[in-house]
Amino acid sequence: MSNERRAIVHSTKPELAKAVAxxxxxxxxxxxxxxxxxxVVLTGGTMGQAVLEAINGSPKRDAVDWSLVNFWWGDERWLPAGDPERNDVQARKALLDHVSVDAARVHPYAASDAGVSLDDAAEAYSQELANHAARSGKYPNFDIVFLGVGPDGHIASLFPEREGIRETERTVIAVRNSPKPPNERLSLTLRVINSSVRIWAVVAGSDKASALGLTLAGASYNEVPAAGLEGRRKTLFFVDSDAAAQVPDSLIDPGEFWTSADSTDEH
Known part of the structure; x- marks a missing residue:
């Protein structure tokens, strides 16, 4: 696994979303x-949605053959189908409803009104991952995992000092008594997230500054789950200037953000 961890800073949230897009x-x-x-594994939250909206609004959007892109989600809120707070609903509104995706390649979690229990939904998503796994593994080969980072350092629905962040066997967990609403959720585990070739964490706002600083300084992932992120090739933190306030200069990318070489150096 790569130990490369960089914070790439943009001045404002809109500039950040456009740059990631x-x-x-x-x-x-x-x-x-x-x-x-x-x-690709999608995330929810304000910046997750902002990035998808920026992708949809880009003049280069249709340069992608969307029918060949597989979509999964890092976590989901245990809410009824169509609820505007569900991550899959937000992603469809921001991007997926506007491009030619193959419905068979879109993999949302079950909804709370689907007639299954939370635990059964976690098992079903785990089985879905296995059904699309490469080389008889337990999950697909992920190219990019998008994540947000909470003010407490949580990623997906893996929260500090909870058993979920320490889970090493299961691929998907049911989350109960979440410290942020809704209290029931579904989430990929850290081992699955870290199987991705690239992890792109998009972080904005002064309320994230402490968690980001601790993450890049190498805090315990049990205390700051984002500190446990380690993609197979790259783990990048795309941040706005407010979120970068407590990141040491030595951990901030010195300036080179986009070059033609960078478009191919990760294959």
């Missing part, structure tokens, strides 16, 4: 060209 739209066609498909 630009990188995504340049990267995905290269992935598809090499592997005939791309597999």
């Amino acid at each position: 630009k990188r995504f739209l340049s990267k995905v066609p290269h992935i598809i060209a090499e592997f005939d498909e791309a597999t």
Whole structure:
């Protein structure tokens, strides 16, 4: 696994969202060209939605063959289908409803009104991952995992000092008594997240500054779950200037954000 961890800073939230969208739209066609498909894990939250909206609004949006992109979610709120607070609903509104996705390649979690229990829904998503796993593994080959980071350092629905962040066997967990509403959720585990070739954490706001600083300084992932992120090739933190307030200068990317070489150096 790579130990490369960089914070790439942009001045404002809109600039941050547009920059991540630009990188995504340049990267995905290269992935598809090499592997005939791309597999992406989406996140929720304000910045997760903002990035998808920026992708949808980009003039380069249709340079991607969306029918060859597989979509999964890092976590989901245990709410009824169609609830506007569900991550999959937000993603469809921001991007997926506007591009030519293959419905068979879109993998949402079960909804709370689907007639299954929370535990059964976790098992069903775990089985879905296994059904699409490469080389008889337990989950697909993920090319990009998008994540947000909470003020407490949580990622997906893996919260500090909870058993979920320490889970090493299961691929998907049911989350109860979440410290942020709703209190029931579903989440990929850290081992699955870290199986991705690239992890892109998008972090904005002064309330995230402490967690981001601790993350990049190497805090315990039990106390700051984001500190446990380690993609197979790259783990990048795309942040706005407010979130970067407590990040040491030595951990901030010195300035080079986008070059033509960068579009191919991760294959």
